[in-house]
Amino acid sequence: MKKPVYLDYAATTPVDPSVAEEMIKYLTPDGIFGNPASRTHAFGWQAEAAVETARRQVASLVHADPREIVWTSGATEADNLAIKGVVAGRTGVHVVTSSIEHKAVLDTCKWLEQHGVEVTWLAPDREGRIRAGQVLEALRENTVLVSLMLVNNELGCINEIAEIGRLLREHGVLFHVDAAQAAGKMPVDVSRMPVDLMALSGHKVYGPKGVGALYVRRSPDVRIEAQIHGGGHERGMRSGTLPTHQIVGMGKAFLLAQDGLEAEMAELENLRETFMSGIEGLSGVTVNGSQDCRVPGILNLSFDGVDAESLMLGLRDLAVSSGSACASATIEPSYVLRGIGLSDEQAHRALRFSFGRFTTKEEVAFASSQIVDVVSRLRAVR
Numbered sequence: 001m002k003k004p005v006y007l008d009y010a011a012t013t014p015v016d017p018s019v020a021e022e023m024i025k026y027l028t029p030d031g032i033f034g035n036p037a038s039r040t041h042a043f044g045w046q047a048e049a050a051v052e053t054a055r056r057q058v059a060s061l062v063h064a065d066p067r068e069i070v071w072t073s074g075a076t077e078a079d080n081l082a083i084k085g086v087v088a089g090r091t092g093v094h095v096v097t098s099s100i101e102h103k104a105v106l107d108t109c110k111w112l113e114q115h116g117v118e119v120t121w122l123a124p125d126r127e128g129r130i131r132a133g134q135v136l137e138a139l140r141e142n143t144v145l146v147s148l149m150l151v152n153n154e155l156g157c158i159n160e161i162a163e164i165g166r167l168l169r170e171h172g173v174l175f176h177v178d179a180a181q182a183a184g185k186m187p188v189d190v191s192r193m194p195v196d197l198m199a200l201s202g203h204k205v206y207g208p209k210g211v212g213a214l215y216v217r218r219s220p221d222v223r224i225e226a227q228i229h230g231g232g233h234e235r236g237m238r239s240g241t242l243p244t245h246q247i248v249g250m251g252k253a254f255l256l257a258q259d260g261l262e263a264e265m266a267e268l269e270n271l272r273e274t275f276m277s278g279i280e281g282l283s284g285v286t287v288n289g290s291q292d293c294r295v296p297g298i299l300n301l302s303f304d305g306v307d308a309e310s311l312m313l314g315l316r317d318l319a320v321s322s323g324s325a326c327a328s329a330t331i332e333p334s335y336v337l338r339g340i341g342l343s344d345e346q347a348h349r350a351l352r353f354s355f356g357r358f359t360t361k362e363e364v365a366f367a368s369s370q371i372v373d374v375v376s377r378l379r380a381v382r
């Protein structure tokens with residue numbers, strides 16, 4: 001069977017070959033396989049040096065200080081650590097988030113709610129964005145944390161994080177931002193964006209799965225309680241032997257992302273235009289989420305009169321997603337699309353196409369012609 005064209009880069013990306021090449025050097029007996037926490041011999045020192053290089057590379061992409069980077073197993077763990085780490089041990093506190101966050105944030109906040117924390121769930125506008133004014137209105141005396149995503153994984157829309165951050169800084173409320181879909185897709189700069197905590201993932205940026213990081217601001221100093229206890233690694237914030245090969249991979253991937261950011265954004269914009277012009281002839285297509293404030297690689301489209309399940313069946317040669325990957329095992333309409341005001345019916349007609357580094361113009365042209373064919377055919381037999 002011919003492999004389908006991969007248009008699901010927002011779910012995960014392949015590891016860049018040069019990243020894989022780097023990672024293998026940190027696994028085998030002839031490589032640097034030591035425990036980075038081993039202080040008594042060169043095996044440990046070399047591994048530690050590699051971890052610290054990667055820490056600088058990850059920090060550099062988001063303009064952070066390397067000492068502000070805490071390694072985790074992914075953005076899910078980073079989100080958990082940020083949110084639970086701020087709230088832990090405090091009673092009578094209030095947290096603000098939105099109804100279209102990634103499950104890693106949603107479910108963490110739901111769990112807090114079940115344990116007595118008050119949570120305000122902000123509703124985004126039709127474009128998928130949360131506005132600074134809404135956040136301000138939601139603040140209470142006892143608000144300790146606001147958690148919002150920089151880029152939405154289903155829609156690709158960008159929140160006004162800098163504005164919201166400035167406002168929260170004035171009010172002395174901590175701000176956690178899930179930037180898993182933003183890093184490597186747009187400029188992210190914590191020196192200009194007053195956020196206190198920020199979750200990052202390796203595998204959305206051509207690094208390996210199973211590694212991520214939490215940015216924890218040092219100035220002003222942000223304190224969080226560890227959620228995983230053990231050897232006191234990562235300045236006590238996250239214990240566990242560091243996976244050197246994963247970390248080296250994430251570092252290299254973030255370095256590549258930084259070097260190629262502008263060119264890659266321009267290339268993805270081109271692919272998006274090729275794709276959109278390929279389906280121009282098709283009527284009844286709606287772009288879900290913001291049209292102008294978005295990252296170039298993610299495109300969420302609704303097709304009038306065609307449900308996404310049938311469309312995906314017809315589009316066997318394309319690997320795309322309806323809703324988020326985590327929700328695709330269920331036939332529930334996407335809570336993100338429902339969250340921006342689409343009806344169940346409209347939400348059931350949406351597919352997410354996401355492009356990336358290895359997507360070619362030919363693949364995109366093929367995808368759009370397939371879509372035109374299948375949508376037209378499905379509409380004809382209605």
Ligand SMILES: *Cc1c(COP(=O)(O)O)cnc(C)c1O
Nearest residue numbers: 074075076102104153180181201
């Ligand atoms: C993928 C993703 C996550 C989860 O990241 P993992 O590293 O897979 O745990 C969290 N938030 C957003 C917005 C994502 O896209």
